[in-house]
Amino acid sequence: MTQTPQASPAALVHAQSDADRHMLAACFLGPYGENDTLLEKLMVEFLRDHVHWRRNFHPEDPPAIPTSATLQPQYQAFEARMRRELHQLSAALKQSVPFHSPRYIGHMASDLLLPGLAAQILALPYNPNNVSEDAAPITVQLEVQVGLQLARMLGFVADPSRPDCAFGHLTSGGTLANYQALRLALALKAFPVALRAAGVPGVALPDDDWQAFNLGPADAIALLEAWRHWLSCRNHDEQQRWRAAVDAQRIEHLGLTTFFSRHRDLRTPCVLAPITAHYSWSKGLKLLGLGRDQLRLLPVTGMRLDPAALQQELERCEYERQPVLMAVAVLGSTEYGTIDPVDEVVVARERSRRHGLGFSVHVDAAWGGYLATLFREPDGGLRALEDIRQEYRDFPRPEVHAAFSALSQVDSVTVDPHKLGYLPYGTGAFVCRDHRAVELLSEHADYVFREGAADDYMTRYRQLGQFIPEGSKSGAAAAAVYVTHRVLPLDHAHFGIMPRQTVLAAEAFLARAQRFAQDMAPSLNACVPFHPDSNLVCLALNPAGNLDIAEANTFVRDLYDGLRCDPRQPLQLKQFFASITTLQRAMVGDAEMHRILRELGIDPATMERTHTDRLVILRHTLMNPYLVDHENGISYIDRYFDYLTTHLGPPSRT
Numbered sequence: 001m002t003q004t005p006q007a008s009p010a011a012l013v014h015a016q017s018d019a020d021r022h023m024l025a026a027c028f029l030g031p032y033g034e035n036d037t038l039l040e041k042l043m044v045e046f047l048r049d050h051v052h053w054r055r056n057f058h059p060e061d062p063p064a065i066p067t068s069a070t071l072q073p074q075y076q077a078f079e080a081r082m083r084r085e086l087h088q089l090s091a092a093l094k095q096s097v098p099f100h101s102p103r104y105i106g107h108m109a110s111d112l113l114l115p116g117l118a119a120q121i122l123a124l125p126y127n128p129n130n131v132s133e134d135a136a137p138i139t140v141q142l143e144v145q146v147g148l149q150l151a152r153m154l155g156f157v158a159d160p161s162r163p164d165c166a167f168g169h170l171t172s173g174g175t176l177a178n179y180q181a182l183r184l185a186l187a188l189k190a191f192p193v194a195l196r197a198a199g200v201p202g203v204a205l206p207d208d209d210w211q212a213f214n215l216g217p218a219d220a221i222a223l224l225e226a227w228r229h230w231l232s233c234r235n236h237d238e239q240q241r242w243r244a245a246v247d248a249q250r251i252e253h254l255g256l257t258t259f260f261s262r263h264r265d266l267r268t269p270c271v272l273a274p275i276t277a278h279y280s281w282s283k284g285l286k287l288l289g290l291g292r293d294q295l296r297l298l299p300v301t302g303m304r305l306d307p308a309a310l311q312q313e314l315e316r317c318e319y320e321r322q323p324v325l326m327a328v329a330v331l332g333s334t335e336y337g338t339i340d341p342v343d344e345v346v347v348a349r350e351r352s353r354r355h356g357l358g359f360s361v362h363v364d365a366a367w368g369g370y371l372a373t374l375f376r377e378p379d380g381g382l383r384a385l386e387d388i389r390q391e392y393r394d395f396p397r398p399e400v401h402a403a404f405s406a407l408s409q410v411d412s413v414t415v416d417p418h419k420l421g422y423l424p425y426g427t428g429a430f431v432c433r434d435h436r437a438v439e440l441l442s443e444h445a446d447y448v449f450r451e452g453a454a455d456d457y458m459t460r461y462r463q464l465g466q467f468i469p470e471g472s473k474s475g476a477a478a479a480a481v482y483v484t485h486r487v488l489p490l491d492h493a494h495f496g497i498m499p500r501q502t503v504l505a506a507e508a509f510l511a512r513a514q515r516f517a518q519d520m521a522p523s524l525n526a527c528v529p530f531h532p533d534s535n536l537v538c539l540a541l542n543p544a545g546n547l548d549i550a551e552a553n554t555f556v557r558d559l560y561d562g563l564r565c566d567p568r569q570p571l572q573l574k575q576f577f578a579s580i581t582t583l584q585r586a587m588v589g590d591a592e593m594h595r596i597l598r599e600l601g602i603d604p605a606t607m608e609r610t611h612t613d614r615l616v617i618l619r620h621t622l623m624n625p626y627l628v629d630h631e632n633g634i635s636y637i638d639r640y641f642d643y644l645t646t647h648l649g650p651p652s653r654t
């Protein structure tokens with residue numbers, strides 16, 4: 001029976017269309033487990049289907065486990081132990097974080113999309129290993145297809161018959177995808193130097209090591225192609241000899257120390273990233289052996305990469321002959337959801353290349369990648385700014401539209417299906433614009449990969465383990481991503497319903513936060529420190545009359561105690577879950593920090609007095625699809641602010 005909506009909260013005004021809402025109803029298990037029957041039916045159906053498959057492999061083979069086995073005491077004892085452990089696990093898991101609930105607005109997690117969840121559970125008993133097609137004849141192909149689906153969403157060439165087609169694969173998460181980006185960029189940057197060192201004839205090589213190391217990705221790929229073509233015109237023995245000669249000069253063979261000691265004109269390249277970049281960049285540089293010291297963190301304005309600072313750093317690098325491996329732009333910063341000006345970074349890459357300082361541009365869209373669906377037409381075209389803006393209060397700012405439009409020109413991108421893709425953990429993704437450089441990563445192992453890897457795109461990448469950092473990996477996870485992208489194609493009309501509702505929720509949250517700040521004004525100062533670009537909204541708070549930053553931080557930490565997961569307490573005691581972060585003076589800059597502190601009534605001088613260089617703030621990830629419950633006329637956003645109001649004490653008006 002359909003209930004009559006009880007109320008019409010303000011947050012509903014700019015809410016989803018009926019069509020979005022009706023489709024959304026089928027997408028998730030739901031906060032109440034509303035779609036349990038659907039999931040259960042699917043599970044039973046496909047478990048039976050799997051059993052049929054086992055039985056029909058060689059139906060002439062009789063059952064190896066006798067039916068009487070269940071009567072044996074050892075069998076029964078085993079089953080009892082298993083049941084006991086499973087019951088204990090199930091009971092313990094009740095202390096899990098309730099990501100499915102619209103009361104959870106903490107970190108980057110939410111409910112799981114049913115097609116992905118069902119596909120993963122369906123595929124698990126087949127246990128495919130996506131290291132190669134020998135271990136996963138079906139799911140490894142699906143993973144290559146996922147790479148193409150994501151490439152299309154980003155605006156890359158996604159047609160494998162084109163030589164410059166993109167390539168993408170899944171990783172355990174965004175951290176490893178970022179590492180893969182570094183690995184590929186370094187291989188491509190150093191390859192022309194190896195060609196020179198090997199003295200390859202018949203290919204137009206750069207004049208010196210500096211030029212070779214600074215060609216930039218597009219020219220380095222063109223050189224790689226020229227080398228391949230030259231090689232293909234040699235006889236078999238010559239091919240072997242030249243390949244070995246070049247391999248012996250490659251950075252992957254020599255290691256960093258020997259490579260740079262042989263090429264004295266070159267220094268270890270650095271990576272330029274905004275100060276808001278995720279800590280996985282530091283991990284990646286350590287892992288690659290380049291060292292954390294090569295990560296140059298650039299200032300931001302409004303938590304977005306400052307293009308002028310990037311340009312200044314590039315000019316300094318050029319002047320000091322400091323090679324740059326990569327410039328990173330973040331599309332949805334981890335803490336504030338802000339979008340860097342990707343378009344400006346692409347312009348900077350072209351300007352520097354003309355000055356002889358080539359480097360790759362990588363976009364870390366681990367968080368914001370799926371927002372690209374909002375900018376994509378079902379036919380693959382880019383949506384016009386005006387069309388998108390009709391659906392929101394003020395999303396996207398023109399700068400944000402420009403950033404997404406420029407994605408097609410970057411060299412590689414990280415996107416995490418296990419974040420805004422609403423899929424189970426264990427799925428990040430790396431996508432590069434032009435697949436031809438990927439060959440440089442290949443690793444050979446006779447027992448896993450077949451000889452004579454084909455020129456054909458699909459055949460080559462079915463030997464996936466050759467090119468990725470991992471070895472064995474889950475084929476079931478790839479099936480989950482593939483099926484989800486098939487059920488919900490990556491454009492605004494399909495998958496876009498999810499990001500659309502998160503952006504709408506963020507707009508509703510922002511409006512409600514502003515009202516909250518007004519209402520609480522007599523007793524509390526509150527502000528949203530930065531206008532959100534997407535769906536993460538922070539809230540800074542300070543009791544009225546308090547001038548001291550350290551006191552304000554204690555106040556927010558105490559408030560957060562009621563909003564965080566505490567495994568020692570029953571989950572139900574919590575009304576809402578949020579997260580916290582800090583605004584660091586070194587990151588925000590003095591001017592912005594003073595502005596925010598003044599808005600909160602805090603004296604900036606107390607930063608020195610109390611040796612406090614950061615302000616603690618609440619952080620909210622608004623990705624739950626049911627933050628506005630139309631069925632019952634409830635806005636959990638309103639309820640969250642009601643909770644804060646009650647918890648902090650209603651404003652005392654005199």
Ligand SMILES: Cc1ncc(COP(=O)(O)O)c(C=O)c1O
Nearest residue numbers: 173174175278280334364366367
């Ligand atoms: C921008 C960004 N990059 C990379 C990562 C790392 O992703 P993962 O935790 O999946 O390794 C995160 C995680 O939050 C992120 O927000």
